[in-house]
Amino acid sequence: MFIHAFKSLRANPMRTLLVFGSLTVSVTAVFLINAIAHGIVSSYSTILRSDGDLIVTQAKISDTFFSDVDTALIPKIRKIPGVEKVTAMIVGASPVERLPIVAVYGLSPERMERYRLLRGHYPGPGEVMVGRSIAGRLPMPALSIGDRRFRIAGVFGSDTGFESGGVVLTLKDAGTLFHKKASMLFVDLDGRVPAEKVIAAVAALSPKIEVKSTESFVKNYHQFRIIETSADVISLIALLMGLISIASIMSVTMLERKYEFGILRALGYGRGVIVGRILLETLWIGVAAYLTALAAALGILWILRRLPALQGYVDGIITLPMAVEVGLAALGITVLGAILPAWKSSGIDPMELITRGSRA
Amino acid sequence: MIVAVDLVHFYGQERVIDGISLQIAPGEFVALTGESGSGKSTLLSILSTLLHPDSGHIFIDGQSMETLKDPNRFRREYIGFVFQFHYLIPYLNIRENVALAAPKRSGEEIMELLERLGIGAIAHKMADEVSGGQRQRAAIARAVANGPRILFADEPTGNLDSKNSEKVFDLFRKIADEGTTLVVATHDRRLAERADRIIEIKDGRLV
Ligand SMILES: Nc1ncnc2c1ncn2[C@@H]1O[C@H](COP(=O)(O)OP(=O)(O)O)[C@@H](O)[C@H]1O
Ligand SMILES: [Mg+2]
Numbered sequence: 001m002f003i004h005a006f007k008s009l010r011a012n013p014m015r016t017l018l019v020f021g022s023l024t025v026s027v028t029a030v031f032l033i034n035a036i037a038h039g040i041v042s043s044y045s046t047i048l049r050s051d052g053d054l055i056v057t058q059a060k061i062s063d064t065f066f067s068d069v070d071t072a073l074i075p076k077i078r079k080i081p082g083v084e085k086v087t088a089m090i091v092g093a094s095p096v097e098r099l100p101i102v103a104v105y106g107l108s109p110e111r112m113e114r115y116r117l118l119r120g121h122y123p124g125p126g127e128v129m130v131g132r133s134i135a136g137r138l139p140m141p142a143l144s145i146g147d148r149r150f151r152i153a154g155v156f157g158s159d160t161g162f163e164s165g166g167v168v169l170t171l172k173d174a175g176t177l178f179h180k181k182a183s184m185l186f187v188d189l190d191g192r193v194p195a196e197k198v199i200a201a202v203a204a205l206s207p208k209i210e211v212k213s214t215e216s217f218v219k220n221y222h223q224f225r226i227i228e229t230s231a232d233v234i235s236l237i238a239l240l241m242g243l244i245s246i247a248s249i250m251s252v253t254m255l256e257r258k259y260e261f262g263i264l265r266a267l268g269y270g271r272g273v274i275v276g277r278i279l280l281e282t283l284w285i286g287v288a289a290y291l292t293a294l295a296a297a298l299g300i301l302w303i304l305r306r307l308p309a310l311q312g313y314v315d316g317i318i319t320l321p322m323a324v325e326v327g328l329a330a331l332g333i334t335v336l337g338a339i340l341p342a343w344k345s346s347g348i349d350p351m352e353l354i355t356r357g358s359r360a
Numbered sequence: 361m362i363v364a365v366d367l368v369h370f371y372g373q374e375r376v377i378d379g380i381s382l383q384i385a386p387g388e389f390v391a392l393t394g395e396s397g398s399g400k401s402t403l404l405s406i407l408s409t410l411l412h413p414d415s416g417h418i419f420i421d422g423q424s425m426e427t428l429k430d431p432n433r434f435r436r437e438y439i440g441f442v443f444q445f446h447y448l449i450p451y452l453n454i455r456e457n458v459a460l461a462a463p464k465r466s467g468e469e470i471m472e473l474l475e476r477l478g479i480g481a482i483a484h485k486m487a488d489e490v491s492g493g494q495r496q497r498a499a500i501a502r503a504v505a506n507g508p509r510i511l512f513a514d515e516p517t518g519n520l521d522s523k524n525s526e527k528v529f530d531l532f533r534k535i536a537d538e539g540t541t542l543v544v545a546t547h548d549r550r551l552a553e554r555a556d557r558i559i560e561i562k563d564g565r566l567v
Contacts, residue, residue, distance in 0.1 A: 004452065011451035263447050266410050267461045267502075268436025350435075351410035354447065 005280040016285060018249050019337075023289035024296070026242025027330045030235045031297035034326065035316030036304075037231035043162045043315055045218045050114055051087065052186025054199060055217045059210040062222050064091055068180040071171070073205055077185065080201045082193025087111045088182035090174040094146050096167060097138055099311065103166030104145060106174020111186075115168060120154025123169050127153035131164040133312035145169075146177055161305070161315035186214075239333055246282070246337030254341040261346050262353030271346045278342040279335060286334035290327055294318070361386050362407060362510065362541070367416035369402055369564075376402050377413065378564035384543060386421075386509075389536035391555035392545040399564040400545035401444065401514050407543060408441050408512040409434065420510070440508035444515045446495040448487035454498045455483040462505035470505065477501050477531070493524040500531065510541040517551060529554050 009016045048055065056077075058067040069088075077086045090106035112122045115129070123129050128150040130138055135155045142151050150169060158164040175181055189198055195213055203211045218224070254261075261274050301316035345353065362384040369377040376399050384390050392400050405411035407418065409425055418425040420438065428434055440461075448457045459470045474480045477497045482490045487498070496516060503511055513532070517525035529551050536542045536556070544555065552558050560567040 004456070007451045259447055260449055263443075263449065264460070265432075266435060266441055268432045268434070268439075268506075270432045349405075349411045351405040354410075354443065 001277060001280060005277065005284060008277075008281055009284060012253070015249060015253050019246055019282065020285045020289050020292075022245035022249070023242055023286060023330065023334065024292045026238045026245075026333075027290055027293035027326060028296045028300075029238040030326050030329065031293055031318060031322075032300060032316065033231050033234045033238070034322055035297060035301055035318045036314055037227050038319065038322065039161070039315040039317045040227055041224045042317060043160045045224070046160050047162060048218055048221075049214055051111060051188070052085075052214060053189045053195060054187035054202065054211055055214050056185040056187065056202060056209050056211050057183070057217075059208055061210075064183055064221075064223075065093070067183045069182045069185055069209060070206070071181040071185075073209070074185065076205055077187060077202055080198060082189055082191075082198045083187055084190040085110065085188035087186045087188075088171055088184070089186065090171060090178055090180065090183045092174065092178045092183070094177065096134075096145050097143050099134060099137065102134065102145075102311065103162050103313075104174060104177065105163070105166055105168045106171045106178075106182075107168060108171045112168070115156040115158060115163070118155045118157050120152070123150075123153040125170055125173065127151045128167045128169045128173075129154040129156050130167045131155075131312075132157045133161070133165040134167075137308065148173075148177065161312040165311035165313050187211075235329075239329055242330075243333040243337050246333060247340055250278075250282070250338055251341040251344075254345045258345055258353045258356055261342075262350045262355075265346065265350035265353065271343070274346040275339055275342045278338050282334050282338035283331075286330060289334075290330045293330075294323065361419075361421055362543075363419040364407060365417045365419075367403070367406055367413045367418070369406060369411070369413045371402075376564050377406065380416075380561070380564070380566055382559060382566065384541060386541055387536065387539050389532065389542040389554075389556045390544070391552035391558045392543060392561065393547060393549065393552050393558055394561040394567075396547060398561050400547075400561060402564075403561065404512050404514050404543065404545050408439055408510075410441065436506060438509050440503035440506065440511040442496075442499050442503045442511070442513035442516045444518055446487065446499040448495060448498060448502075450487055453484050453486055454479060454490065454494075457487065457498060458501045458505050461502045462507075465505060473501050473505060474498075492519050493521075493527075496520055496524070496528065500528070504535065504540075508540065510543065511535060513542070513544040515545055515547070517546065517548060525551060 056069055057064060058069055061067045071088055074086045074088065077083055087110050088108045089111060092104045093101050094104050096102040118132060120129065130152060132155055140152065142149055145167065156168065171182065187202065189195060199211045199213070203209065264274055297318060304310055304314045304316065305312060364380060364382050367377050367380045368375065380403060392404065394400050402411065406413045409431060455470060455474065458474065459465065462470070471480060471483060474483050477500065479494050479497050479501065482494055487495055496519065500516065517528050520528065532542055532544060533554060546552055
C-alpha cells in the first residue's frame with residue numbers, strides 16, 4: 001500500500017504538486033507568524049527579566065511605552081526592608097537620523113553595565129551608545145534623536161534584537177526626550193523579606209503605581225497576549241486556507257478517481273481501506289511539505305534577521321514545542337483535507353461510483 | 361445458487377428493471393442477452409451486489425443479500441466481476457492490478473494466473489501500454505484471481521475483435537466447466553449460444 005501511494009502520487013505530478021504547494025505555503029506562513037510573534041515576546045521579556053525581581057509601572061497602563069513613574073519614589077523604595085537595589089529605565093521609540101523608528105533606552109547608571117561595550121565608553125550626559133545592528137547606518141561623531149543632538153560615546157552588543165537595534169542614553173536625557181521621569185523601576189530583593197510583603201509595601205507608597213513580580217508582569221503583560229492572540233488567529237486563517245485548498249484539490253481528484261474507488265469496493269475493499277489509501281498518499285505529501293516549510297521558514301527568518309532595513313528587530317524563533325504544534329496542525333489539515341472527500345465518495349454503491357466516475 | 365425475486369430498479373423516473381425474478385443453478389453458465397439499453401448491465405450489477413435494487417430480494421447460496429453482515433468480505437471471497445470497460449487502475453501495472461483482487465495470493469500464484477491467461481509477458485506493463493485484448497484478459501484475471509464462486513461479466517467482448525472474443529468465451533467455458541457459476545451479459549447471440557442457458561431481457565423484463 002505504501003508503494004501504491006507513491007505510484008499514485010508519481011502518476012499525477014500536477015495534483016501532487018498542487019497539494020504540496022498549498023500545504024507548504026500555509027505551513028510556512030504559520031511558522032513565520034508564530035516565530036516572529038514568539039521572537040518579539042521573548043526579546044522584550046528578556047529585557048524585562050534581565051534585572052530586578054519586581055517591576056514598578058504606572059497603574060492602569062496597557063503598554064510600557066506609555067508608563068510614567070516618578071523617580072522620587074526610588075529613595076523611598078530603597079528604604080523598604082528586603083530591598084537591595086532599585087534601578088530605572090525609560091523605554092521609548094523615536095526616529096534617529098535617517099532611521100524612521102529606533103528603540104531608545106534611558107538607563108540609570110547601574111543598568112548600563114548589562115550592555116556589552118564593543119567600542120568607546122558608556123554614555124554620560126549628552127551622549128548615546130548605539131546598538132551594533134544599526135551602528136553602521138549612523139553618522140559618526142554625533143547624531144540627532146528627535147530634535148536633539150547627542151555625541152556617540154560607544155557601540156554595544158546584545159543578543160536581543162530589540163536592544164542591539166536600539167540606542168542607550170542616560171535616564172535624564174531620555175526623560176527630557178520623552179517628557180517623563182521613568183517608564184518603570186526594577187527592584188532587586190535581598191531575599192530576607194517575602195516578595196509579597198515588599199510588593200505591598202512598595203504599592204502603598206503611591207496610588208499611581210502598580211507593582212508586580214517580574215514573572216507575573218511578563219505573564220500578564222497585555223501587549224504580549226495581543227501579539228500571541230493575533231499570531232494564533234492569523235495561523236488559524238493560514239491553516240484554514242491550506243485546508244480549503246487541499247480539500248478542493250482532493251474533491252476534484254476524487255471525482256476523477258471515483259471509478260478507482262468503485263473498483264476497490266467491487267473487489268471487496270471497505271471504506272476504511274480506501275480512506276486509508278488516500279490518507280497515505282497525502283501523508284507523504286504532508287511530511288514533505290512540513291519539512292520544506294520548516295526549512296523555508298528558517299531560511300526566511302535568517303534573512304529577516306540580517307536585513308539592514310529591519311535593524312535586527314524581526315528576530316523570529318522556532319522553538320521545538322512550536323515545531324511540534326505546527327506539525328500536528330499540518331497533520332490535522334492534511335488528514336481532514338484528504339479524509340473528507342475520500343469518505344464522502346466511498347459511501348455509495350460500487351457500481352454507481354464506477355459508472356458515475358467514468359461518465360464524469 | 362442465485363435466486364432473485366421481483367427486482368425493480370429506477371434511474372430517475374425510468375423503470376430500468378421492471379420486476380425480474382430468476383434462478384441460476386450452481387456451476388451454470390448463463391448468457392444475458394438483449395438490446396442495448398434493455399437493462400443487462402443494471403441487472404448484472406444488482407445480482408453481483410454492486411448496486412442496491414430499489415426493491416426485490418436476492419439470495420446467494422441461501423444467504424439474503426439484504427442481511428449480509430460483511431458485504432466487502434462477500435465480494436472479496438464470493439464474487440468476481442469483469443466490467444464492460446477494463447477499469448484497470450492506471451498507476452499500477454497489470455500484475456499489481458490483478459494482485460489487488462487477491463491480497464492473500466502469493467506473487468508466484470498471481471504470475472501463474474497471468475501466464476495461464478497468456479499475459480505473463482506484460483505483467484509489468486501499465487494498462488495503457490498494452491492492447492485492448494490484453495487489457496481485457498487482465499481484467500478477467502483480476503476477476504478470477506480470488507477464485508470466486510460466481511463470475512459476472514458485462515459485455516466482456518464488447519471491445520474485442522472476433523478472434524479475441526472467441527478466446528474469451530473459450531476461457532469462460534473452461535471456467536464454467538471447472539464449477540464456477542457464470543453470468544455474462546452480451547449482445548452477441550453467436551457467443552451467447554455457447555452458454556448453458558440464455559436469458560433474454562427487453563425493457564427491463566424477462567422475455
Ligand atoms: N447510471 C445511470 N444513470 C441513469 N440512467 C442509467 C444509468 N445506467 C443505465 N441507465 C439507463 O438504464 C437503461 C438500462 O441501461 P443498461 O442496464 O446499461 O442496459 P444495457 O446494459 O442492456 O445496455 C438505459 O436506458 C440507460 O440509459
Ligand atoms: Mg450494458
